[in-house]
Amino acid sequence: METENGFGLSEVFIGAKSVLCPLGDTPSSVYEAMLNGETGLQSVENPRGVKTTSHIGIIPDNLIAEEHMDSTRLENMLSLCYERSVSKLRFDEFQDKNGLVIICTTKGNIDKISADDDPRLPLTRLSKFMQQSFDLGNEPMIISNACISGVLGIITAARLIRAKKYDHVMVLGADIVSEFTLSGFLALHALTDGACQPYDKNRKGINLGEAASGLVLSNDETIFKGTFDHYISGASANDANHISGPSRTGEGLYRSIEKTLSKADVKSEQIGYLSAHGTGTVFNDEMESIAFKRSNLSGTLVNSLKGYLGHTLGAAGVIEVLFGLEAMKRNQLIPSFGYQEPGVSEPMNIIQDAISPTSNYFLKTASGFGGCNAAVLFKVG
Amino acid sequence: MSLELKTYCHVKNGEVHINGELFFQHMDEEPFLRSIYKHIGLTYPKFFKMDELSRLGFIGAEMTLMRSEVENYKDDEIAVIFSNCSSSLMSDYLYFESLQSGIASPSQFVYTLPNIEVGEVCIRHKLYGENNFFITERFNAELLLEQCSALFEDNAAKAVLIAWTEAQGENHDGFFAFITNSGVEEFTAQELTDLYLGRG
Numbered sequence: 001m002e003t004e005n006g007f008g009l010s011e012v013f014i015g016a017k018s019v020l021c022p023l024g025d026t027p028s029s030v031y032e033a034m035l036n037g038e039t040g041l042q043s044v045e046n047p048r049g050v051k052t053t054s055h056i057g058i059i060p061d062n063l064i065a066e067e068h069m070d071s072t073r074l075e076n077m078l079s080l081c082y083e084r085s086v087s088k089l090r091f092d093e094f095q096d097k098n099g100l101v102i103i104c105t106t107k108g109n110i111d112k113i114s115a116d117d118d119p120r121l122p123l124t125r126l127s128k129f130m131q132q133s134f135d136l137g138n139e140p141m142i143i144s145n146a147c148i149s150g151v152l153g154i155i156t157a158a159r160l161i162r163a164k165k166y167d168h169v170m171v172l173g174a175d176i177v178s179e180f181t182l183s184g185f186l187a188l189h190a191l192t193d194g195a196c197q198p199y200d201k202n203r204k205g206i207n208l209g210e211a212a213s214g215l216v217l218s219n220d221e222t223i224f225k226g227t228f229d230h231y232i233s234g235a236s237a238n239d240a241n242h243i244s245g246p247s248r249t250g251e252g253l254y255r256s257i258e259k260t261l262s263k264a265d266v267k268s269e270q271i272g273y274l275s276a277h278g279t280g281t282v283f284n285d286e287m288e289s290i291a292f293k294r295s296n297l298s299g300t301l302v303n304s305l306k307g308y309l310g311h312t313l314g315a316a317g318v319i320e321v322l323f324g325l326e327a328m329k330r331n332q333l334i335p336s337f338g339y340q341e342p343g344v345s346e347p348m349n350i351i352q353d354a355i356s357p358t359s360n361y362f363l364k365t366a367s368g369f370g371g372c373n374a375a376v377l378f379k380v381g
Numbered sequence: 382m383s384l385e386l387k388t389y390c391h392v393k394n395g396e397v398h399i400n401g402e403l404f405f406q407h408m409d410e411e412p413f414l415r416s417i418y419k420h421i422g423l424t425y426p427k428f429f430k431m432d433e434l435s436r437l438g439f440i441g442a443e444m445t446l447m448r449s450e451v452e453n454y455k456d457d458e459i460a461v462i463f464s465n466c467s468s469s470l471m472s473d474y475l476y477f478e479s480l481q482s483g484i485a486s487p488s489q490f491v492y493t494l495p496n497i498e499v500g501e502v503c504i505r506h507k508l509y510g511e512n513n514f515f516i517t518e519r520f521n522a523e524l525l526l527e528q529c530s531a532l533f534e535d536n537a538a539k540a541v542l543i544a545w546t547e548a549q550g551e552n553h554d555g556f557f558a559f560i561t562n563s564g565v566e567e568f569t570a571q572e573l574t575d576l577y578l579g580r581g
Contacts, residue, residue, distance in 0.1 A: 106494060108468075113477050123468050123516045141524065142516035144468055145496045152513055159531035180473075183480050184490035235537060236511045237457065238503035244491045255457060255509055263536070369491065370500030372512050 005379075007232060007264045012158045014378065015228030016170075016216035017322045018084035020064065020077050021309055022057035022209060025084075031326045034308045034334045035354055041195055041207050041310050048179040052186055055195045056177050057209025057310035072109045072120055075129050077174050077212035082134060085170055085214040089223050093168040093216075094136050100166045101130060101140040102157055104149035104173040105314040111178040138166075147277070147368030148236065149173065150213075150317020151376055155234035157217045167219050173318030174212035181313070182208060188244070190281055196311075198278030198304035198336060199285050199350055201343030206279045209310020213319035229325050232266070232361075234376035235259035244369050246283050250291025252373035253365060257295040260363070260375040268296040271377075272359030273333055275324040277366045278304020279311050280338070284367065289344035301358060303351040307337025321364050321376065328380035331356050384529055385564030387540070389576055390445045392417070392437060392555035399444060401576070413551060414440050430488070431501060432472045433548040438463060438498035439505060441557040442542060446506055449540070449559040460511035460538035461499050462528050465546050468495045468516050498546065511537050520545045520556065522573035533562040545577070 005011045022040025023030045033040075041055040048056075064080065067073045082101070086092045093099040103126050112118040119125070127140045143153050150173035157169035175181075185191045185206060192205035221228055237259065239252035247253075261268060274297055276288055292298055305320050312319055327333050332354045339350050360380045367373045391398040395407035397417060405420050407413045414436045418428060421443065428439060442461075451459060472492040479486035491497060496514040503512070511532060517524060525543045532538040540561045547554040556577045560568070 107473075110473070113473060115481075121473075122466070122470065124466055124518050127516075127518070139518075143513065144494070144516050145499075145512065145514045146494045156513065156528075156531070159535050159537070160527070163527070163531040163534040165527055165531065180477065180480070180493075183485045184476065184487070184493065187485040187487040187490055189487075236513070237509050238461070238500065238512050240456075240503045240507045240509050243497050243500045243504070252509060259457075259537075368496075369494055370496040370498075370512070371503060372496060372500065 005230060009233065010162050012161050012217050012219060012231040013221045013228045014215055014217050014231050015224040015226065016085040016088035018081040018214040019319060019322060020059060020080055021211035021319060022059055023308065025063045027322060027326050031323060035332065039308050039337055040209060048177060048182050050179055050182045050186060052191065053193050054191050055207040058177060059210055072112065074109050074174055074176050075126065078103065078126065078130060078172055079133060081172055081212045081214035082130065085216055088225050089216060090225060093223060094134065094170060096137045098167040100138050100160065100169045101136060102153045102169060102171045103127065103130065103140050103142045104153035104171060104318060106144060106146060106149060106175055107181060110180045111176060113180060146370050146372055147313055147316055148366040148372045148374040149314040151364060151366040151374040152236055154215065154317065154321060154376055155236065155374060158231045158234060161217060161219050168216060168223060170214055170216045171318055172212065172214045173315035175313040175315050176210045177208045192280065195338055196280030196306055197338035198280045198306050199344055199348060200339045201341040203280045203282065203285060203343055205281050207310040209312045211309060211312040211315040211319050213315050213322050215318060215322060227329065230379040232377040232379055233260050233263040234374065236372060236374040239371035239373065241371055243371060246287035246367060250287045250294060252371060253288065253291035253367055254294045256373045256375040257365065260377050264377055266361060266377060270359055271297065271300050271361050271363045272357035273324065273328060273362050274300045274302040275320050275364045276302050276304050278306050280306055286344050289346040289348055292348065293346040298347045299349050301333060301349055301351050303334055303336035305334065317366050324362050324364055325378060325380060328357055328360065328362050333357055382533060382562050383564035383567040384526060385561045386568045387559040387561055388445050388448045389558040390441055392441050392553055397444065399448065413553060432492040434469060434471065434546060435492065435498040435501045437546050437548045437553055437555045438544060439501050441544060441555045442502040445542060445557040445559050454539055456507055457509040458539040459508050460532050460541040461502055461508060462513045462525060462541055463499050463544045463546060464515040464517050464521065464525060465495065466516065466518055467547060469493050471549055520577050522570040522577065526570050526573060529560045
């Protein structure tokens with residue numbers, strides 16, 4: 001089944017999208033809501049008991065099963081995305097040994113933290129839960145690498161397929177909005193009291209959102225019932241600079257983009273759309289503008305989806321790749337919500353109207369605590 | 382292209398073994414990792430700001446990389462792929478306690494991600510290469526070596542520092558290995574597991 005694409009790299013196909021987020025639970029309905037300018041974020045007083053007012057994104061109760069002792073909110077989110085992604089495949093490929101599920105999360109069931117050791121708290125529980133619930137052929141792999149977990153999950157999946165370790169890999173990203181994370185970002189002065197405004201002059205910080213999302217990568221395009229796209233290349237790189245502050249020169253992000261493009265021999269001018277990290281903090285967005293300038297991407301059509309979805313942490317890479325692929329397929333990019341006036345030191349071509357991409361190459365980037373950065377390239381259609 | 386083990390290091394039960402040989406034994410009153418820090422003559426004040434998990438990763442990486450001829454690699458050719466079972470659970474509880482006490486500690490919150498440990502290693506050794514952090518029930522040699530092969534296959538690294546790091550108070554279970562792709566015979570997961578278990 002192995003075929004080569006035009007880049008001398010073996011083909012990896014990507015499809016079977018699933019999503020669960022404040023704006024809805026199907027890729028098309030959420031995409032259309034974003035195009036209509038709807039946001040999933042709402043101002044909440046004392047969210048999750050944290051003494052502040054902030055915009056957060058919460059999945060509506062009617063979209064998600066109530067939690068029980070044996071299946072938490074996060075586990076229900078993962079299950080739902082797993083089932084929906086599988087429903088878009090001809091068979092459930094993951095009950096066999098040649099299929100693997102990768103779970104990407106920063107904090108898992110962190111809402112279960114208490115003075116007593118709650119058995120649901122350790123991340124390894126997610127792996128056992130998914131394997132038992134769906135009779136999976138392999139123990140799911142868990143990646144917990146801050147805010148690049150989702151993008152790293154996709155890159156890891158493609159590498160495992162190219163190294164012939166597995167034929168099919170499902171990448172599931174999920175994180176919830178909890179007292180733990182809200183209070184932490186508040187303590188770091190990273191939360192804004194209003195709606196986040198990525199790349200805008202008046203941006204003051206992030207909004208947190210909860211989401212789960214799934215994508216399937218495979219060496220066999222016939223497993224997909226519907227459409228699929230092409231994974232081309234990806235890379236991660238550390239800033240080697242600071243554990244909680246982005247590099248001033250955007251070193252790791254720049255390097256991850258350069259590696260991703262050079263592996264595929266694609267030039268930055270060929271990128272039709274860039275889905276950036278765009279958290280809305282002063283330092284992150286500024287760092288990105290510098291890295292994009294160094295990568296010759298200042299003129300590339302770019303947006304951040306954080307104004308619609310909030311920062312969904314471990315899910316962010318998966319859900320933002322999903323909507324990037326969806327927008328490319330529909331030939332209408334999503335305007336960057338919350339952006340009005342330029343507010344970073346290097347120029348950026350921020351999407352303000354639902355225009356068409358300039359080519360079928362789609363680049364996604366992410367950055368996170370620990371100085372980590374990642375980039376991933378797709379060809380759509 | 383075959384996997385080759387260059388160096389490995391245990392930091393466990395008050396002892397450090399490098400390539401299977403006893404390198405350090407904890408005798409003094411200092412906490413174990415501080416005691417190693419002094420023994421190897423480090424001067425790196427940031428070490429004292431780290432949580433226990435990052436200190437363990439930092440110390441283990443220091444002793445492993447020191448013996449792995451890292452100068453032969455460019456600054457982005459060494460990947461750092463770590464794993465453990467508890468993620469950052471100990472720091473999660475410390476941060477949670479600060480939150481309960483009414484003053485949420487930003488410096489403790491930063492350590493509530495396991496990959497901060499990888500970040501500390503990259504900062505120290507100026508490594509701009511690939512990173513990943515896997516959560517596994519127990520030391521998983523198959524997964525870690527599979528990652529090495531997948532990175533080498535993708536030309537994403539020429540060497541990988543892999544590790545298993547668990548730290549709970551003064552209980553440490555650290556195992557570090559420097560893997561290259563220059564082997565003649567394939568280094569196997571069974572061999573790595575045996576080394577981790579001290580059967581090598």
